Amino acid sequence: xxxxxxxxxxVARLTALADDEVILAQRLSEWVGHAPILEEDIAIANLxxxxxxxxxxxxxxxxxxxxxxxxxLVYFRDPLEFQNAVLxxxxxxxxxxxxxxxxxxxxxxxxxxxEATQSAYPPLxxxxxxxxxxxxxxxxxxxxxxxRLGQGTEESHRRAQAALETxxxxxxxxFQPLPEEEALVEAGVVPAPKAxxxxxxxEVTAHLERSGLTPPKxxxxxxxxxxxxxxLWSLLAEMQSVARWDPEAKAW
Amino acid sequence: xxxxxxxxxxxxxxxxxxxxxxxxxGMVLSVEEEGERVRVTFxxxxxxxxxxxxxxxxxxxxxxxxxxxxxxVVEARTPWTTEAMAAEAKEKLRAYGIAPPxxxxxxxxxxxxxxxxxxxxxxxxxxxxxxxxxxxxxxxxGEVFEAFKAV
Numbered sequence: 001x002x003x004x005x006x007x008x009x010x011v012a013r014l015t016a017l018a019d020d021e022v023i024l025a026q027r028l029s030e031w032v033g034h035a036p037i038l039e040e041d042i043a044i045a046n047l048x049x050x051x052x053x054x055x056x057x058x059x060x061x062x063x064x065x066x067x068x069x070x071x072x073l074v075y076f077r078d079p080l081e082f083q084n085a086v087l088x089x090x091x092x093x094x095x096x097x098x099x100x101x102x103x104x105x106x107x108x109x110x111x112x113x114x115e116a117t118q119s120a121y122p123p124l125x126x127x128x129x130x131x132x133x134x135x136x137x138x139x140x141x142x143x144x145x146x147x148r149l150g151q152g153t154e155e156s157h158r159r160a161q162a163a164l165e166t167x168x169x170x171x172x173x174x175f176q177p178l179p180e181e182e183a184l185v186e187a188g189v190v191p192a193p194k195a196x197x198x199x200x201x202x203e204v205t206a207h208l209e210r211s212g213l214t215p216p217k218x219x220x221x222x223x224x225x226x227x228x229x230x231x232l233w234s235l236l237a238e239m240q241s242v243a244r245w246d247p248e249a250k251a252w
Numbered sequence: 253x254x255x256x257x258x259x260x261x262x263x264x265x266x267x268x269x270x271x272x273x274x275x276x277x278g279m280v281l282s283v284e285e286e287g288e289r290v291r292v293t294f295x296x297x298x299x300x301x302x303x304x305x306x307x308x309x310x311x312x313x314x315x316x317x318x319x320x321x322x323x324x325v326v327e328a329r330t331p332w333t334t335e336a337m338a339a340e341a342k343e344k345l346r347a348y349g350i351a352p353p354x355x356x357x358x359x360x361x362x363x364x365x366x367x368x369x370x371x372x373x374x375x376x377x378x379x380x381x382x383x384x385x386x387x388x389x390x391x392x393x394g395e396v397f398e399a400f401k402a403v
Binding site: 039040042043046047049050051052053054056057123126127129130131133134137140141 | 298
């Protein structure tokens with residue numbers, strides 16, 4: 001069982017996990033019907049669907065702790081209450097931008113989930129094990145695309161490198177701990193985000209370099225998940241429009 | 253009596269792979285009976301599976317048709333794995349044209365073509381028409397086929 005003093009901190013982490021997935025899923029689904037080839041259209045719809053499924057798992061774990069309704073959290077919270085990283089809210093950009101972002105996020109998520117399967121809080125450990133099975137496929141797919149774009153044509157390389165210049169610093173925000181997270185880490189409930197950053201940079205840098213790409217040095221790293229860009233506002237306006245238009249509907 | 257409800261659940265097909273039922277998929281963990289109340293514990297396959305709501309409704313209907321007055325469908329957290337699929341279920345998949353999931357220790361490899369059995373296959377897309385499948389093409393007979401992901 002979870003000690004009472006850890007509850008709020010775990011609610012915050014579960015919300016951050018879910019928000020990353022929900023916002024990324026929304027950006028991915030913007031490609032449906034527009035991806036460069038039919039197979040990718042299908043793949044990206046699959047990715048979006050998986051991320052939404054994962055968000056649902058995290059929010060249901062939260063619901064067990066504080067009773068919050070997952071649908072209300074997703075469709076009726078205001079932008080400043082969202083706890084997603086800036087990385088996932090940036091506009092979808094071109095295909096290289098989308099795939100480089102997906103790779104940077106997938107590599108982080110796989111690492112985090114692998115550690116989280118050892119969580120001292122069994123529901124979290126089980127959820128992580130379940131999600132990890134599906135995330136393996138995401139990482140394989142996006143890693144391959146990074147390689148293909150990085151080593152493809154001069155133009156694909158240029159676009160992938162440009163995407164990386166923008167995205168790489170934002171990826172590092174994923175390792176910023178939440179305000180009350182230390183107690184959770186000490187209790188063995190969640191992995192220490194900072195401890196994952198080193199292995200992440202090593203793994204990602206090696207793959208990027210194999211793909212002919214160079215991770216930029218420096219750049220602005222948002223300090224907390226309270227920071228957002230203006231893009232989140234328009235994303236949510238669209239994502240939440242149907243639910244807010246008819247808040248009493250049984251399903252959207 | 254609980255046997256009757258297990259039998260009823262064999263009538264609930266996976267809406268995305270209609271040759272398989274949820275029992276042989278390994279999705280049903282337990283069926284408990286208390287008077288005319290029935291409680292089914294099941295685990296979803298893929299977490300974003302859009303068929304989930306439909307499957308819950310089908311379970312409800314099937315058990316009511318078998319005589320249950322009240323049905324409770326509980327979603328278990330235990331992760332589902334393709335290792336829970338019955339051997340006959342894998343054979344049915346193959347006959348239906350879908351390459352069955354490989355055993356987990358071999359999961360990083362490619363499945364043989366369900367039509368000609370050739371090992372010479374090429375992955376076209378890790379993501380297929382549904383979350384649970386990938387798309388392959390056989391290099392020997394040319395058949396394009398779906399393969400169930402091993403998870």
